[in-house]
Amino acid sequence: MRLTDIDQLFTPGAVAVFGASDNDGSIGGLVFRNLLAGGYKGQCYAINPKYTEVAGQPCYSDLNALDKQIDLALIATPGECVPAILDQCGSYGVKAAVVHSAGFGEHGERGIALQEKMVEAARRNRIRVMGPNCLGVMRPQHGLNASVGKDLPRRGNVALVSQSGAICTAMIDWSESRGVGFSAVVSIGAAADVDFGDILDYLALDTQTQCILLYVEGVRHARHFMSGLRAAARLKPVVIVKAGRHPAGTRAIKSHTGGYVGSAEVFRAVTDRAGVVQVANLDQLFAAAQVFGTRRRLAGDRIAIITNGGGPGVLAADRTVELGLTLAQFTEATRQKLEQALPDYWSHGNPIDIIGDAPPERYRLALDACLADPEVDGVLCILAPLVFGDPVATAQQVIEAAKGSRKPVLACWMGGKRVLEAQALLSEHDVPQFDSPEAAVEAFSFLAIHQRNQKLLMQSPAPLSYEDPPDVEGARLIIEGVMSEGRKVLGTIEAKAILSAFRIPTMQAILARTPNEALMAAEALGFPVVMKINSPDLEHKSDVDGVKLNIDDAQSVRRTFTEIMERAKRLRPDARFDGITVERMVSTRAARELMIGVFRDKIFGPVILFGAGGTKVEVLGDRALGLPPLNAFIIETMIDHTRVARLMGAFQNMPPMNRVALARILQRVSEMVCELPEILSMDINPLIGNDKEVIAVDVRIKVDYRPPQQPTYGHMAIHPYPSHLIERAQLPDGRDLVIRPIRPEDAEMEQAFVRGLSEQTKYFRFMQAIKELTPEMLVRFTQIDYDREMALIGVLEENGTEIEVGVARYMSRPGGESCEFAIVVSDNHRNLGIGARLMRSLMQNARLRGFRLMEGEVLTANSRMLALMKSLGFRIESDPQDLAVKLVTKVL
Numbered sequence: 081m082r083l084t085d086i087d088q089l090f091t092p093g094a095v096a097v098f099g100a101s102d103n104d105g106s107i108g109g110l111v112f113r114n115l116l117a118g119g120y121k122g123q124c125y126a127i128n129p130k131y132t133e134v135a136g137q138p139c140y141s142d143l144n145a146l147d148k149q150i151d152l153a154l155i156a157t158p159g160e161c162v163p164a165i166l167d168q169c170g171s172y173g174v175k176a177a178v179v180h181s182a183g184f185g186e187h188g189e190r191g192i193a194l195q196e197k198m199v200e201a202a203r204r205n206r207i208r209v210m211g212p213n214c215l216g217v218m219r220p221q222h223g224l225n226a227s228v229g230k231d232l233p234r235r236g237n238v239a240l241v242s243q244s245g246a247i248c249t250a251m252i253d254w255s256e257s258r259g260v261g262f263s264a265v266v267s268i269g270a271a272a273d274v275d276f277g278d279i280l281d282y283l284a285l286d287t288q289t290q291c292i293l294l295y296v297e298g299v300r301h302a303r304h305f306m307s308g309l310r311a312a313a314r315l316k317p318v319v320i321v322k323a324g325r326h327p328a329g330t331r332a333i334k335s336h337t338g339g340y341v342g343s344a345e346v347f348r349a350v351t352d353r354a355g356v357v358q359v360a361n362l363d364q365l366f367a368a369a370q371v372f373g374t375r376r377r378l379a380g381d382r383i384a385i386i387t388n389g390g391g392p393g394v395l396a397a398d399r400t401v402e403l404g405l406t407l408a409q410f411t412e413a414t415r416q417k418l419e420q421a422l423p424d425y426w427s428h429g430n431p432i433d434i435i436g437d438a439p440p441e442r443y444r445l446a447l448d449a450c451l452a453d454p455e456v457d458g459v460l461c462i463l464a465p466l467v468f469g470d471p472v473a474t475a476q477q478v479i480e481a482a483k484g485s486r487k488p489v490l491a492c493w494m495g496g497k498r499v500l501e502a503q504a505l506l507s508e509h510d511v512p513q514f515d516s517p518e519a520a521v522e523a524f525s526f527l528a529i530h531q532r533n534q535k536l537l538m539q540s541p542a543p544l545s546y547e548d549p550p551d552v553e554g555a556r557l558i559i560e561g562v563m564s565e566g567r568k569v570l571g572t573i574e575a576k577a578i579l580s581a582f583r584i585p586t587m588q589a590i591l592a593r594t595p596n597e598a599l600m601a602a603e604a605l606g607f608p609v610v611m612k613i614n615s616p617d618l619e620h621k622s623d624v625d626g627v628k629l630n631i632d633d634a635q636s637v638r639r640t641f642t643e644i645m646e647r648a649k650r651l652r653p654d655a656r657f658d659g660i661t662v663e664r665m666v667s668t669r670a671a672r673e674l675m676i677g678v679f680r681d682k683i684f685g686p687v688i689l690f691g692a693g694g695t696k697v698e699v700l701g702d703r704a705l706g707l708p709p710l711n712a713f714i715i716e717t718m719i720d721h722t723r724v725a726r727l728m729g730a731f732q733n734m735p736p737m738n739r740v741a742l743a744r745i746l747q748r749v750s751e752m753v754c755e756l757p758e759i760l761s762m763d764i765n766p767l768i769g770n771d772k773e774v775i776a777v778d779v780r781i782k783v784d785y786r787p788p789q790q791p792t793y794g795h796m797a798i799h800p801y802p803s804h805l806i807e808r809a810q811l812p813d814g815r816d817l818v819i820r821p822i823r824p825e826d827a828e829m830e831q832a833f834v835r836g837l838s839e840q841t842k843y844f845r846f847m848q849a850i851k852e853l854t855p856e857m858l859v860r861f862t863q864i865d866y867d868r869e870m871a872l873i874g875v876l877e878e879n880g881t882e883i884e885v886g887v888a889r890y891m892s893r894p895g896g897e898s899c900e901f902a903i904v905v906s907d908n909h910r911n912l913g914i915g916a917r918l919m920r921s922l923m924q925n926a927r928l929r930g931f932r933l934m935e936g937e938v939l940t941a942n943s944r945m946l947a948l949m950k951s952l953g954f955r956i957e958s959d960p961q962d963l964a965v966k967l968v969t970k971v972l
Contacts, residue, residue: 085893086208086278088176090219090264090286092152093122095226096143096174098165099156099181100126100134107180108156109134110228111216115154118232119223123148143172152176154226159183159194159212163201170205177202178226179211185270186213199272208278214269215245220262221288227267236261238369239283241276242295243268244323250362251293259507260369263288275300280308284315285856291372293365294320296347302684302797306354307865310798313355313537314859317530319368320358322347346681349705353714353798355537357529367523370512372530376488380457381528382408383521384450385431387462388438388469392494393431396460396517403525407431414453421445437468444477451485458488458527460520463502465495471502479509488512488527492520538824538863541711543754543793543800545747548583552755555581559758559783568760569616570781572661578756578781579764582748585741585775587666593659595638601662608632608665611640612778613648617655621778622695624648630665637662666768666777670734672727674742674774675703675765676749684797686753690746692724693766709800710750715743728769735771742767742774757786757795791929799866807921811912815876819921822871822887827862830873833884838907844942845904861889868892870929872921874905874914885909888918890926890934898933899926903945915948923952927972938966 095115099108108128113135115124125146126139133139140146153169155162159181169177184195195212202209210217216227220235228245233252238260242248245267252265263286266279276294283289292312299305312318322344351358359365383405387393400407407430410418418432422442427433432450434442443461450459461478463471471493482489491506491513493499506513514520544550555578562570570578576586588605591614592598602609613626621627626648628640641660648657675693680686688710691703704721706714719725719739728737745767752759760782768777786795793799806820822830834842835852842850853861864871871889875882886905893900901922905915926934936954938945940963949956949968959965 086176086274086282088151089178089208089210089217089274090224090282091222092176092224092226094148094150095120095122095124095152095154096127096146096150097124097154097156098127100128100139101131102134106156107228108154110230111154111156111180111226112137114225114227114230118225120225121223122151125150143168150174152178152226153207154178154180154216156180159191159198162194162212163197166198166201166205166207166209169207170201174205174207177207177209178214178216179209179269180214180216180228181211182213184212185272195270195272202273209273210266210271211269212272215248215267217267218262218265220264227265229265233265234261236263236373237288237290237375238262238293238373239264239266239286239289239291240293240295241266241268241279241283243271243297244295245269247295247362251366254366255369258366258370259504260366260373263290271300275304277301277304277308280312280318284308284312285860290316290375291369292316292318293369294318295323295365296320297323299683303794303799303867306350306684306797307868309351309354309356310537310863310865311860313534314863315856317368317372318354318356319365319372319526320351320356321360321362321365322351322358343681345705346684346687349687349707350684350797352533353536353707355530355533357526357533359526363519364522364526367512367514367519368526370507370514371488371490371523371527374488374510374512376486376527378457378488378527378531380406380531381525382406382455382457383524384408384410384453384456384459385462386443386446386450386459387431387433387464387517388436388443388466389462389464390427390433392462392464392492392517393427393433396462396492396521397431399518399521403521405521405525405528408450408453408456410450411453411455414449414455417449417452418446421449436464436466438474439468440470440473440477443474444481447478447481447489451481451487451489456487458490458524460490460492460517460524462492462517462520463494463499465493465498471499472505475502475505475511479506479511482509482511488524490514490520490524492517536714536717539711539714540801540824540863541709541714541750542803543709544751544803550582550748550751550755552581555752555756556758559756563758563783563785567616568782568784570783571616571658572612572614572779575762575779575781576776578752579776579779582752584745584748584764585773586779587663587775587777589661589663591659591661592641595641598641598660598662599634599637602631602634602637605662605664609637610663610665610777611637611644612661612663613644614658614661615648615652615655616658618652619780620695624651663777666775667770668768670737670770672724672737672769674724674767674769675763676746676767677703677764678749678753678759678762680760685795686759688718688746688749688753690718691722697765707798708750708753708796709798710746712743712747715746718746719743737769738771738774742769745774745776754793754796754800757790758783760784802866802870805872805921805925809917811914813912817885817914817917818875818877819872819918820875821866822862822864822873822889824863826873826884827858829882829884830862830887831858833887833906836906836908837904841904841907844939844945845902847937847939864889867929870922870925872918872925874918876909886914886918888915888922890922890931892931893935897931898935899931901926901934901936910944916952919948919952923970923972931972933969934972935967935969938968940964940966 097112100112101109126134129141131139184191225232385396503513590601608630611628673693677689689703702723704718706718730736763780764776809817869891874886888903890899890901954968954970957967
């Protein structure tokens with residue numbers, strides 16, 4: 081099974097350049113000359129009816145004149161010619177194309193129409209297209225320079241994917257002096273067809289790539305982007321720099337690429353949840369390339385700093401604290417080593433000031449001691465070019481020490497020409513080198529962020545909790561009733577009823593339309609009370625001074641009712657007012673004002689936010705964002721990222737707040753977002769919490785109809801764990817079989833399952849001889865997105881332990897209409913109907929996901945599998961390219 085069909089973009093056997101020319105100003109001519117100069121080992125052909133020869137090579141009028149098998153088409157012609165060229169390529173079986181031409185989506189309505197025509201031609205001919213308006217693809221290991229960039233970068237293990245060709249060329253130029261090499265450089269341009277998700281799918285499985293850098297301006301397909309991003313991040317570090325974080329940049333992007341740009345704050349939450357590292361600028365992207373290119377990772381965030389000058393050490397320590405990192409506390413054994421190795425007047429702490437006269441050997445002794453300390457996760461070595469010392473010899477000592485440790489070692493050789501040779505030597509031997517202590521500590525922080533975000537990536541929450549299930553159907557009926565009346569904003573009573581359906585504690589509210597009704601409500605609830613204006617047209621009640629607190633007698637209730645209504649009508653004569661809600665005054669004893677909100681990002685869908693509440697919530701801006709679904713770990717991470725979290729502990733004679741109750745409400749809000757796609761926004765503010773309870777005092781909810789034919793959880797960027805697919809069945813021998821989607825924590829069980837298969841069964845499943853799953857395969861098989869891919873495992877319980885007895889999985893093919901499947905059942909559990917049950921469940925899920933066709937490959941010798949396929953109604957045909965393989969297909 082392969083998740084990607086864009087191999088020919090990276091490993092073509094033959095390339096044709098449409099628009100090749102000897103004209104110096106021709107893009108097609110430049111691309112053709114780059115192919116020839118890069119050392120490409122495959123065949124490359126020039127296509128242009130105006131020439132018979134280009135760059136000393138034959139030139140053909142079209143593919144008919146060439147009559148050769150072509151894998152990749154590079155198109156650098158006027159934009160209006162591109163659809164016809166794609167039709168010609170389709171008739172010759174070309175599978176991939178790079179469109180360098182401009183004049184498409186970035187050039188107004190006419191360009192958008194031309195781009196749509198190009199995409200239609202690509203899909204009609206089953207060609208994957210990169211671009212338009214892109215630099216192209218570089219693959220240094222293969223000598224492939226299918227781009228407008230003049231020089232291939234040096235070979236390496238870092239892949240760069242960018243929406244900007246200029247960023248690619250700048251990165252390549254920068255890499256030469258830093259000793260960073262590339263496995264691939266990809267400029268996707270407007271990404272009309274092939275986008276980030278496709279490229280990430282390929283690079284995730286690319287053995288030449290160990291680290292992926294992304295320059296992102298906009299994202300078109302959130303679910304595809306998230307799926308590819310998370311898949312790649314599970315296997316190797318991914319670092320992103322996001323352009324368009326502010327309005328001016330956003331406007332520039334729209335004029336530059338026509339891309340879609342979402343909220344920068346949301347994008348940060350996206351990258352955190354995806355397990356990747358987001359940096360702020362290109363300098364930091366360069367730094368991340370260095371530290372991740374060494375393949376060393378952190379176990380924590382504790383850094384040791386070694387310096388021959390007090391000032392640089394202090395700067396590094398300050399930056400460590402500012403970034404939330406930890407200055408390592410040394411063990412007693414390490415302190416003893418340092419005391420023996422260093423002069424009596426060393427700093428006796430961290431940073432370790434080994435004094436300005438430090439020879440190379442003193443650096444080595446201090447570094448060895450730090451690397452051996454279990455309380456140290458990484459080390460920064462700083463050298464200032466003082467009168468004493470040898471920068472090159474010291475660099476050599478650092479290099480040797482770093483080779484013998486799995487912990488990251490970073491270097492900062494400060495200065496200019498006196499340290500140039502040493503800096504080059506460090507870079508050459510994979511010791512990341514930085515010009516300032518602050519930049520080095522920032523680079524260390526990227527490793528720490530990666531380690532932290534990988535924990536978020538591993539979370540696979542279900543949409544609903546099993547404790548006290550909510551009344552989802554009741555909540556849905558309330559929303560449908562509101563919309564049937566032509567309203568999109570729920571009243572206070574209706575909104576609180578939704579919260580109650582999801583077991584969120586609320587203050588009881590009674591709607592009063594007259595002063596007397598308000599009085600009766602107050603008497604029923606008990607004094608003191610709160611009175612609030614009730615209107616579907618007001619964003620904030622405070623806009624009309626529509627909230628009055630601590631009303632403690634009958635006369636005040638009736639007077640307040642009249643005052644609020646008269647003032648509201650005067651200030652907002654255009655608004656509708658349903659009356660006033662009366663609520664019991666919540667106790668402010670040990671209370672913290674909080675808020676929970678939900679809003680829709682135009683790219684990534686629903687987002688949950690949490691932070692400090694009250695009337696100044698927008699001004700304070702104390703909030704953390706999270707993409708649903710949430711679980712306990714993600715919720716605690718969100719809470720801890722806010723400043724108000726510091727107020728939840730005991731202080732000023734106040735007991736600590738009930739964080740368990742707060743976490744439960746956030747979990748319930750996540751359930752609402754998952755199960756009610758009609759919710760556009762929600763604002764629970766204030767949410768009052770003390771040591772006893774957390775209760776929603778006020779709430780506002782906006783709703784709208786969900787798009788027709790939207791699949792379950794299709795409104796979300798991250799698909800929840802599909803617990804609704806769990807099935808139970810009894811086998812003929814009386815044992816209970818559980819069929820459920822695979823989870824990340826099933827990795828050990830999945831490995832044991834594959835190890836237990838016979839050699840023949842392994843060969844039939846993987847079509848090659850394997851002993852067990854590689855770490856990369858294990859991650860890929862157990863950490864899935866439940867959207868484009870699904871894996872259902874059959875599990876039996878033996879002696880209180882789950883045993884995997886079978887697995888069936890599918891992966892979406894490009895275009896989204898078909899999927900490729902694979903299935904295997906344990907040799908010890910055959911003839912029990914497990915394979916048929918797994919396949920029926922898999923086909924049903926694929927059908928519900930909107931796939932029309934399921935396809936697979938079965939070895940001709942695998943008679944059992946072919947019999948199963950026949951019993952399930954699959955069509956079986958021989959593979960014309962390999963008689964040892966049968967192609968099986970079924971219309972779902």
